[in-house]
Amino acid sequence: MTDWFGYLNLILQGAIVTVELTIMGSALALVFAFLAGLGRISRFFVVRALATTYIEFFRGTSIFVQLFWVYFVLPVIGFELTPLQAGVLGLGLNVGAYGAEVVRGAILSVGKEQYEACVALNLSRFQCMRKVIMPQALLVMLPTFGNNAIELLKATSVVSLISLADMTFQAQVVRSQTGNTFVPFATILVLYFIFATLIAWGMRMLERRMARGIDGVRV
Incomplete structure (x- = not known):
């Protein structure tokens, strides 16, 4: 039983890394999403x-390959990154590309009368x-954006490929040491x-809060 508590602690340590990756990766993805999304309508x-x-590049190539390039190839040209930094950068760049299209589409969905009002x-x-x-x-x-954040959360499992000890990595360690896969x-x-x-709950609360400030919107 004591051993299993130790293994659970390993997984919880990995959970902390997963949370860090999700928060920092989402923040970086948001920056890239707005920069590229606004750039698309420049x-x-x-x-x-x-x-x-x-x-198109980051949506059209595999996140596995992108992560390997960030971690193994960038150091060759002088950009040395820790596994955590590489994971955040790789995830942020990938998810930011999808978020950019969200930004572009949302801005273009605003009616022309709103732009005409600005001119007036x-x-x-x-x-x-x-x-x-x-x-x-x-x-x-x-x-x-909420869906993208959840997708980024799930995509954090790929960082185990560069030996970053997230939840998936730690679960693999526990499995190899115990022979137990299920637990x-x-x-x-x-x-x-x-x-x-x-x-999902946090984004829903934020959506409700923002909707209160816009007349005629009901969430």
């Missing part, structure tokens, strides 16, 4: 081209985006479900 061709290249009020392009368009677009983005993997199954439920 008036400048070069900005649109760079944003489109980033989005003599608002600059930046003021129009910040005060009128973005608050409405954010409400559209939130449900998909460690049932444990991380439950933990993944709990974390995903918390993310």
Whole structure:
């Protein structure tokens, strides 16, 4: 029994790493999503081209390959990263590419009359985006951002490939030491479900809170 408590502690340590990856990876993905999403609707061709290249590349290639490039190839050209940094960067870049299309689609979904109102009020392009368009677009983005965060949570399991001791890595360690597959993997199954439920609940609460500030919106 004492041994099993020790093994459970290993998995919980891995859970902390998983949470860190999810939080930091989601934050980085959000930054890339807005940069690339806004870049896709930029008036400048070069900005649109760079944003489109980033989005299509990271959506069109495997996250496994991306992670190996970040961890094993970047050091060759002088960018040395710890496993945690590589995991955060790889996950952030990958999920950010999907989030960029969410940002673009949400902004374009705002009615033309809103832009016409900005012109009538003599608002600059930046003021129009910040005060009128973005608050409405954010409400559209939130449900998909929540899904992306959950997908990122589940994708953290790939970091075990670069020897980062997340939940999946620790479950594999416990399995190799005990020969028992059911207990460690049932444990991380439950933990993944709990974390995903918390993310979904948090995004739902945020969505409700933002909706209260927009007339005519009911969540």
